[in-house]
Amino acid sequence: MPSATINAIASYLPDRRLTNEDLAAEFPDWEVDKIFKKTGIESRAIAAADETAGDMAFKAATKLFETNSIQRGDIDFLMLCTQSPDYFLPTTACVLQHRLELPTSCGALDFNLGCSGFIYGLSLAKGLISSKQAKNVLLITAETYSKYLNSEDRSVRTIFGDGAAATLISASEDGAGIGGIVLGTDGSGAENLIVREGAAKGTLGKTPELKMAGPEILNFTLEAIPGCINGLLEQEHLNLDDIDHFVFHQANAFILTQLRRKLKIPKEKFCINMNDYANTVSATIPMALEKLTDQKSLNPGDKILLCGFGVGYSWGACIIDWT
Amino acid sequence: MDPEFIEEFAEVFDLESEEMTEGYKFEGPECWDSLAIVSTIALVDQYFDIALKADEFTKCQTFGELVKLVNDKKG
Numbered sequence: 001m002p003s004a005t006i007n008a009i010a011s012y013l014p015d016r017r018l019t020n021e022d023l024a025a026e027f028p029d030w031e032v033d034k035i036f037k038k039t040g041i042e043s044r045a046i047a048a049a050d051e052t053a054g055d056m057a058f059k060a061a062t063k064l065f066e067t068n069s070i071q072r073g074d075i076d077f078l079m080l081c082t083q084s085p086d087y088f089l090p091t092t093a094c095v096l097q098h099r100l101e102l103p104t105s106c107g108a109l110d111f112n113l114g115c116s117g118f119i120y121g122l123s124l125a126k127g128l129i130s131s132k133q134a135k136n137v138l139l140i141t142a143e144t145y146s147k148y149l150n151s152e153d154r155s156v157r158t159i160f161g162d163g164a165a166a167t168l169i170s171a172s173e174d175g176a177g178i179g180g181i182v183l184g185t186d187g188s189g190a191e192n193l194i195v196r197e198g199a200a201k202g203t204l205g206k207t208p209e210l211k212m213a214g215p216e217i218l219n220f221t222l223e224a225i226p227g228c229i230n231g232l233l234e235q236e237h238l239n240l241d242d243i244d245h246f247v248f249h250q251a252n253a254f255i256l257t258q259l260r261r262k263l264k265i266p267k268e269k270f271c272i273n274m275n276d277y278a279n280t281v282s283a284t285i286p287m288a289l290e291k292l293t294d295q296k297s298l299n300p301g302d303k304i305l306l307c308g309f310g311v312g313y314s315w316g317a318c319i320i321d322w323t
Numbered sequence: 324m325d326p327e328f329i330e331e332f333a334e335v336f337d338l339e340s341e342e343m344t345e346g347y348k349f350e351g352p353e354c355w356d357s358l359a360i361v362s363t364i365a366l367v368d369q370y371f372d373i374a375l376k377a378d379e380f381t382k383c384q385t386f387g388e389l390v391k392l393v394n395d396k397k398g
Contacts, residue, residue, distance in 0.1 A: 038358060155357045215360050215377040222368045258365045 004122075004129040004137075004169050005177030005323050009290045010064035011165040012056050013045035013277055018157070027154045035158055036275075040253025044161030044278035047144045054086040056164035057142040058099050064166040065100075070136065072101050077134040078108040079124060081117035081141045081282045083195075083311070084148070085110055096140070107134065114193070115249045115310030117141055117282030118167075119181070119318055122306075125169040126178045135171045140164060141282035148195050148210040156212050159252050161278030165286035172323070179319035180236040184228055189313035192216040217310070221255055225309050226262050232305070232317045240265065243319075244302040245292065249309055250274035250284035282308070298322050324390050328370040332386075335362045345387030355381045371397055 020032045020042055036042060047056065057080055065072060078100075080093040087095075093108035102108075107128075113120050118141050125137040142164035149156050169178070192213040197206040225248075233239065246265050248256060253272050260270045273291050274284060285306055292298050302322040309315035326340065333343035336359065349355070360377045367375045373396045383389040 034358075214357055215364055218361050218364050219368075219374045219376070222365070223374055254361065254365070258369065261369060 001130050002132065002135075002171040002173060003175050003177045004126040005172040006122075006289070006320065007136075007168040007170040008064055008068040008070065009165060009167050009286045009293070010060055010067055011163060011277075011283065011287045011290050012060035012063060013161075013163045014047045014051060014056065016046045016048060017043045018046050018161075019043040023154065023158060030154060030158075038252070038254045039158055039278075040256070040272050040275055041158070041161075041278045042275045044146075045163055045280075046146045047162040051144070052086050053082045053084045053142040053144050053164065054080075054092045054095060054099075056144070056162065057082070057092070057096055057140040057166070060142065060164040060166040061096070061100050061138060061140055064138075064168060068168070070168055073103055074136045075102050075138045076106055077125070077128055077137040078102060078106055079121055079137065079139045080108075080110045081113055081121050081139070082110060082143055083112055083114055083281070084142075084144045085112075093140075102138075113314055114143075114281050114312065115251065115279075115284070116183075116308040116312065116314040116316045118165075118249075118285040119306060119308040119316030120183065120314075121167070121282075122169065122178050122318055123181045123183060123316065126181070129169065129171045137169045139167045139169055141167075141286060143281040143283060145210060145281060148208045150209050153210075155214055156210060159279045161280050163277055163280035163283045163287065165280075165283040165290070167286045174323070176321040176323045179321055180232060181316065181318040182228055182232045182235060183316040184224065184314070186220075186224070186313045189216065189220055192220070192313075193311040218255060218258075220313050221251075221309055222258060222262060224313065224315055225259055225307065228309075228315055228317050229263055229305065229307060232319065236319055238303075238319070242303060243269065243305045245269055245271060245298065245304045246307075247271045247285055247288050247292070247304055248307045250277075250288055251279055251310065281310075325370055328366060331366055332363070335359050335366070343386055345385065345390060347386040348384060349386070352381055367393060373397060
């Protein structure tokens, strides 16, 4: 059975920037230093008015092809994780197959998940590769939450940024790569992070607005995620000490620090590096991995624990043997 | 009550720990902005391993009532 390994990552951020200074100017009782201290974010990228998640996905994937030796013709499956698709239909991944000039023999689908999306994408890619349905899966996570944000809602405007990441997952015979995975869902939390408008249960045509119950999300995270991480370690017969890097969904520094303390993970093994891209939803984990790679912090043989959690509620974690 | 908790909780309201006595009066619901709420949830989780709901503790009139709420939950 072939294993599945993360072969390459390339990300894209829109040019437009929203800095802490910009936010402090809009909300005078919000201090620049306080925003950074609590969120770990200095600035966020915001998609242009006419720039969609599909456009950003295209740019991230184009960068991946330009900076790596992979050929477009070798891609046999394309997955797009987004909650801001270009259309209700057709599937944005189908549009991207054509824009990216991928072979027509390539499978393509969208899946709708938020902050857990990258882990689910790895899980699906691993399944496709180990069952020999695909050899090279292009997983793109792309999100434009900024288009759902009420400009008066400072708590969400502070946290979220737009962006896309393209991750190539390839078959490998050496057994390393994507290891054990655990997934979880609790739809009872659906109301706590939601865009009601625009789809069938909401009012069609009404302006979509993201509503987040921050305290509820925090309680969910502190309750569900430590159990998820410990469950994964137990399943894989690993201890906390066996893991070289913990790369969690970069929600914000505040929530990450709480999780780190609760799980008793040493600071030097725990990644918080979202200062210049903010919470890009399903794209934060590949963006964090790309940054760690650029900083030469990841070595072959390193064991990495990835974890995503959020809207749904939905969560997942997995072990990667870095190659 | 753990003095370290009191110190960190006082910081949420930009106070010194000596000022955060059981008689300390919260200045109504307005004093609980989003940051104060999530900070309190996080601190109570960290120090007492209890999940407090925002609508429970934002009703507390004094710090003493909040301490009682935590102690009751701890059981």
